[in-house]
Amino acid sequence: MGEQLNDFVHGPLDMYRDKATFDWRKLKVYLEGEDILKYKQDIYSKLQNEDCFKPTCGPQTFEEIRYQTFLQAKAYKSFKSVTEHINESTKEELATTRILTQLAPSSIPKQSVIFLNHLKKLGTHRHRQFMEDVYKNKVTGCFCLTEIGHGSNLKGFGTRAVYSKEKKVFTINTPNFESAKCWAGCLGQTATHAVVFANLEIDDKQYGLQSFIVPIRDVNTLLPFAGIIVGDMGEKTGLNGVDNGFILFKNYEIPRENLLDKLCDVTEDGLFILKVKDLESHKEKSRIALSIARISTVARNECLGTKGLVVAVRYAAVRKQFGPGDGPEVCLLEYQTHQYRLFPYLAAAIVFKNTWMYLADVQDNLDFYSKNRICNVSLASELHAIACGAKAISGWTMRDVIQGCREACGGHGYLKVSGFDDTRSAQDAVLTYDGENYVLLQQTSNILIKLWPLIVRNQKISSPLESFDFLSNGDNLLREGRFTIKTVKELFNQTYILYIYDWLVVYLIKSSAEKLENQNKQSEFWVQSDNQIFYAKDLAVTYIERLFLLKMLNLINNAPDKKIQEALTDMFFLYALWNIRNHMPVLYQGGFASNRLISMLVKEGILKLLGRIKNNAIALVDAIAPPDFLLNSVLGYSDGQVYKHLESAFLRFPNGLSRPTWWKEVLDSEQIPSKL
């Protein structure tokens, strides 16, 4: 059975399902789209036929996890050919990514995807054979960029590739352990080839970081070649199915043709040649490609957070605790504290889902967006600003969602069968891969701060996705921006919420830019670095939150009926007010707010929303929930039979009802010698 669209089994969740003001099925179809639902259905039915995707019972050893992941990746490849993937839309691609992330996250890096993408991007006909061998499963490829002692800063890399005219080869060397390549998925035990980044050197002259295809293991024996030390990085917090590896090269020679030569090449006699004329345009394309990869992390964050959320909200509708007087106990969902713990997260999950779907749509229509208007900010820059910021914020928010939901399930959330441990472990990885979050936010704020001179001069600002356009009004906002509202009712106004955010972004651009100007005695590097906390970082955060909210308006306006529109509007306001609370010091500092009203109204607004969302929470969760076999949590299945599933999990646990094998030692009290 796939994505639930039929009625749910009757049970403990009926009470809240009956209270919902809207049709969850209609919302689900609206959020996903008929075509994607059908597409997912097809994948589900295939996955369910494979034993390796069935949930295991009881603890697995490290070896078992590795082997199961290998089988999963293999099974997936068998029913989803690479050529098929190429013709997919971004939405379809991300639907696949979400499914695997929720079901078997380790299996994703096992599919040579980054290796292939990089070959497509920077390789030429010289490297076509490697790609074909990947399609034929003869070659497993991995991607070696990061070094042990060097992460985000590419300039610090130590790996070198020196060209020898005599031998017509590049000789790769790793000068020390800090320069060992690491973290590459599949490198640890299984990859036969790697794309390796190294500093190119010809005749003692440096030609920057270039990438090479490097054979690392014999395709017939899977044993590494001489001149290489390659191994596994060992156990991790999660994703242990992936054999992340490290590699050191010692005078390791590869043919000249293995340089990926779309942009540049080295001739037989050692001449370095640039092959691309319009390097800038190539860089733009690269940035767009990188942004798209980051958009995929937003979807990953969202789908893992959603998994935790579905479990916690359903559990809260079943679990009873305390109650007034001598009456019966009431559901956790009835308590204000519990609503506050869960509903802002629910809003965030829906807001993020809407955002990555919008960005996927942009990606599928790049030509349209890059040509339609004259802009101050290029599409590449705008996508970069959005993708960097959205990756960081979706990561941190969904980290808190998963942890908050785990705690909201009490002690039972600590059980492996609740699913939280695996979900958290998988999401934790996203927080530090694909760019360090603070560094990413700095990318976003840098793009924004550069617009300050235009704002000052009251110039029109526009960008292909229109996320910068409001800055045209920046000067006016700064002069006249004031919180003028007196009632909660007035606060529940979408335009006004965006107005608050408009002011926040412009004010933070102003204060960040001014801080930079005022400190220009120091070196620019340290001035920028000292401008992050409270200024540039907050700027990036407010810009992204504003974009999230802006895009929610489309979702709200096109809703299929009024009830769904109202439910989504509640999500909009809760996400907004919950975040505006964090920006309160800025609102006061900048003079936007000056009396106690905003503090009070935002609080009141949030409390009002919590009470309103209560009866819709289960229906909202039903609309975004994955099917039960992906959810895989005794506390969160769609039938709400928490205790039945818990009982059966306990009884199924291997040896759960037996003595330990070493039971005699427990009794052997005489064996305890006194060491005193």
Next chain:
Amino acid sequence: MGEQLNDFVHGPLDMYRDKATFDWRKLKVYLEGEDILKYKQDIYSKLQNEDCFKPTCGPQTFEEIRYQTFLQAKAYKSFKSVTEHINESTKEELATTRILTQLAPSSIPKQSVIFLNHLKKLGTHRHRQFMEDVYKNKVTGCFCLTEIGHGSNLKGFGTRAVYSKEKKVFTINTPNFESAKCWAGCLGQTATHAVVFANLEIDDKQYGLQSFIVPIRDVNTLLPFAGIIVGDMGEKTGLNGVDNGFILFKNYEIPRENLLDKLCDVTEDGLFILKVKDLESHKEKSRIALSIARISTVARNECLGTKGLVVAVRYAAVRKQFGPGDGPEVCLLEYQTHQYRLFPYLAAAIVFKNTWMYLADVQDNLDFYSKNRICNVSLASELHAIACGAKAISGWTMRDVIQGCREACGGHGYLKVSGFDDTRSAQDAVLTYDGENYVLLQQTSNILIKLWPLIVRNQKISSPLESFDFLSNGDNLLREGRFTIKTVKELFNQTYILYIYDWLVVYLIKSSAEKLENQNKQSEFWVQSDNQIFYAKDLAVTYIERLFLLKMLNLINNAPDKKIQEALTDMFFLYALWNIRNHMPVLYQGGFASNRLISMLVKEGILKLLGRIKNNAIALVDAIAPPDFLLNSVLGYSDGQVYKHLESAFLRFPNGLSRPTWWKEVLDSEQIPSKL
């Protein structure tokens, strides 16, 4: 080697060690006390002689973890007899708890401690034999309170014990799976006896929740008795060495004498008798005992957070990334963002350490504190308010510390050998045991809100530990409390910081109390419940933070030299300002702040502190760091040789340099059938 007091090995951390303004050794001795350092030294040397406490290499199976924990608990018992424990001071007891929590957290619940404590508290001579059998290791005892479907609310419990006059036995029954006892440590596989809470019933009349000693497994075979279904709860996020279990009783008979009868008894012919006259005084004692257990969780939270913190701060002093211009890369510790990520956590760790040590001191001098003054609030209530709140806040803060530190270590923080995964998993359990954090904070705020009528009437308020005394001035604070400061220099004033907190607490008492009064049309239960978010919860938080800061003043004032005093003062202010930022909306809403100054000064103050703390961070961390064998993290050892330890961890990883055993399947590309 034990707690470091000698010089550290020279290496990458020298640079910052040399820059410190104070002597870390002197601070360490001051924080811990000579006697506790000696006491710990003694335990370290014993632990290091035991193989079972040595770090394992590579992944362990579930069975191996269980067995190792059993050996650890056994070894610990062998060199630390139970009688010895009885004579220990609370500080010594908590020193032990901290060491085991940092080194082998699963081994703590394996020592029948709660079972014994409960027997001491509610048992009589009738139960002495059970205690002696525990001392002799003939009996393993566990504690069964929580039920599967009922946590904090004891009223909801379903387990029943019915007395039969004919047979002179209690018959225990579990009506359904929701009423199965659960989570008891050792119950899963090893306990022979349990203290079980059940609703007592005689002749169809209810006599409330009572506790009984129940034999559950044969002490000769470790097999469960008939009439019992007992089993293991399976794999968990962490603490897998503990066999947490569940148990169901079916017409299970136990002798009349097994009722723990210090407070009440049932005569042979079924008469229920209360044995204690002063039940109130007994309840007071129980509350104090419960509070003391909660103080231990503060120490557990602190020591796990500290572990993560030591790793991240040392790593930040070694790890280099980016830098100005073409110069060399600089340490992460130099970056403002990184300082902001770590230093508030450093402050929190020291503040919490100071708090639990103060509370341990109170516990060791209960007689003094309970008799010394005439008070409006009893010692039991005050300790309850403090312990409940401190448990919740130390739990959440240290959760964020560990996660923040994990992220601050980048990708390498995801490696098991970094230690973060185990630390987080152990701390995660604390978040939901020993009381649900939101319920606990409600306990704290309830005690505070009750004082509102006294405040209104301008009455003197005093409490044994003096944490409520400032409320005597409450009315005045509310009338005159205003933020009047104009410079950061003025803000760096301990008295003024406490003044801000005084106002916050009183204002939140007022608004919470008024919210309750204004809503008294509804049932009291729901009014209270709807008063939590933004009101009662914030009240509890500010009261506890204020107490933390107040107790820091003692630590600062008695510091052995001026340099240490300054370093600790920085911790005081950073902890204060970092938290005051969160309370900004309340400060504005209540009219304490009315212009932009407070927002600006708090920000500026924090930034100033970050820069000042930078050169002391390593010395501060050295002063609170556990010895390397407890720290057990390749990224955080005291020699700072991050890359050397990483390299050796990779090379030692079992089979890390080999092919997988199933390598042939990787190559066997033909095996992939197309399912399309």
